Amino acid sequence: MKRNNYFLKDTASIINGALSTFSDLKNEIDGIIKSRFEKFINSQGIVSREDFEALLDRHNQLNAEFNLLKAKLDRKKTKSNK
Numbered sequence: 534m535k536r537n538n539y540f541l542k543d544t545a546s547i548i549n550g551a552l553s554t555f556s557d558l559k560n561e562i563d564g565i566i567k568s569r570f571e572k573f574i575n576s577q578g579i580v581s582r583e584d585f586e587a588l589l590d591r592h593n594q595l596n597a598e599f600n601l602l603k604a605k606l607d608r609k610k611t612k613s614n615k
Contacts (some may be wrong), residue, residue, distance in 0.1 A: 580588075
């Protein structure tokens with residue numbers, strides 16, 4: 534019975550080690566796939582959604598400022614023409 538118990542412990546230890554190895558291998562493969570996908574996306578010139586939203590916000594701010602300055606300039610022109 535004692536010998537059978539050691540056999541089960543050793544077998545469980547081997548299986549546990551194998552599962553740990555396969556888990557690490559899966560994580561490594563996931564990392565490689567993610568890295569290659571990011572390289573592909575960057576090589577195509579595709580921007581992230583966050584970068585796009587930030588640029589869109591900046592564009593809207595500058596557009597509002599431009600319209601304000603344009604309105605001020607138009608008012609000055611109309612005052613100087615009178």
